[in-house]
Amino acid sequence: MTRSIAIFGCGTIATEIARAIADGTISAGLDVVYDRHPEQIAEIQDQFDDRSQPVAATDPDDLLEADLIVEAAGQTAVEEIATDALEAGCDCLLLSIGALADETLREGVFDAARTSEGRLYAPSGAIAGLDSIKAAALTGELESVSLTTTKPPAGLEGAPYVVDNDIDLSEIDEPTMIFEGSATDAAAAFPSNINVAVALSLVSIGPDETAVKIIADPDEENNVHRISADGGSGDIETTVRNVPSPTNPKTSYLAAVSAIEKLRSLETSIDIGT
Numbered sequence: 001m002t003r004s005i006a007i008f009g010c011g012t013i014a015t016e017i018a019r020a021i022a023d024g025t026i027s028a029g030l031d032v033v034y035d036r037h038p039e040q041i042a043e044i045q046d047q048f049d050d051r052s053q054p055v056a057a058t059d060p061d062d063l064l065e066a067d068l069i070v071e072a073a074g075q076t077a078v079e080e081i082a083t084d085a086l087e088a089g090c091d092c093l094l095l096s097i098g099a100l101a102d103e104t105l106r107e108g109v110f111d112a113a114r115t116s117e118g119r120l121y122a123p124s125g126a127i128a129g130l131d132s133i134k135a136a137a138l139t140g141e142l143e144s145v146s147l148t149t150t151k152p153p154a155g156l157e158g159a160p161y162v163v164d165n166d167i168d169l170s171e172i173d174e175p176t177m178i179f180e181g182s183a184t185d186a187a188a189a190f191p192s193n194i195n196v197a198v199a200l201s202l203v204s205i206g207p208d209e210t211a212v213k214i215i216a217d218p219d220e221e222n223n224v225h226r227i228s229a230d231g232g233s234g235d236i237e238t239t240v241r242n243v244p245s246p247t248n249p250k251t252s253y254l255a256a257v258s259a260i261e262k263l264r265s266l267e268t269s270i271d272i273g274t
């Protein structure tokens, strides 16, 4: 039977996922979509012919009819949908995994996943190396895990940390470290920029122990994520120089493709890679 998918949040990532469903890259049906902006919903619907257009939900609860809900909206959406979805037996794929830096929310969502038929998924997103770091974590001997993210200043605009600390990104004329702290603190400070740090932390040493640096670099055109994980099976270092999405410079194109690959892999009988 074809898996029925619902999408919460119809922006940059959702548009790519919808296209992959429409062209058959993901062999599932997109049945219902939700966004606080109806015009965003219409853009997704327009990718399908009249007979296969997803229904526009007017309330997040309308998504619970699907087999799997993709959250591609933001951290508040995770609060709104994840626990309810899992408790209702839906699978849930979260892009805004940074929301789970909050321990109370995390435990609630994890408990719902453990005690229901719904399964919780998060793609690797815009980083590389989660496969090997997840395997190395099994040794119980990972000593340190860190992420250094470098973005063009425009990709950091509007982040609560930037606003609260009156950081004028337009004044930055050389690579400048604007944040250093744990993945827990980074997720609250840069909710739309650093979900990757929390994904990394959840497969390794946890959000409080994972170290994050964020650098604004006016000469950088890419979203660059450098990971270093030491101990266990050896030392792992990865760097991804991501092309930003044309419609949202905060979001790397790889994040959308990673979600598509995760959804595709749920439907295949051959699964290579950790």
Ligand SMILES: NC(=O)C1=CN([C@@H]2O[C@H](COP(=O)(O)OP(=O)(O)OC[C@H]3O[C@@H](n4cnc5c(N)ncnc54)[C@H](O)[C@@H]3O)[C@@H](O)[C@H]2O)C=CC1
Residues within 6 Å of the ligand: 008, 009, 010, 011, 012, 013, 014, 034, 035, 036, 037, 040, 072, 073, 074, 075, 076, 077, 080, 095, 096, 097, 123, 124, 125, 126, 127, 191, 192, 193, 195, 196, 199, 247, 248, 250, 251, 252, 255
């Ligand atoms: N895990 C990863 O590697 C990455 C995760 N992300 C996460 O994915 C999210 C989506 O990314 P994009 O598609 O680029 O963002 P976007 O800004 O292009 O689209 C988000 C859409 O969700 C809607 N939305 C947001 N909050 C909502 C709410 N509470 N209720 C209803 N609608 C809501 C917005 O109206 C917008 O249409 C980001 O906010 C970020 O949290 C983004 C990049 C990488």
Ligand SMILES: O=C([O-])CC(=O)C(=O)O
Residues within 6 Å of the ligand: 125, 126, 191, 192, 193, 194, 195, 196, 197, 223, 242, 250, 251, 252, 253, 255
């Ligand atoms: O897309 C990226 O480069 C990373 C990102 O925004 C996030 O993790 O929220």
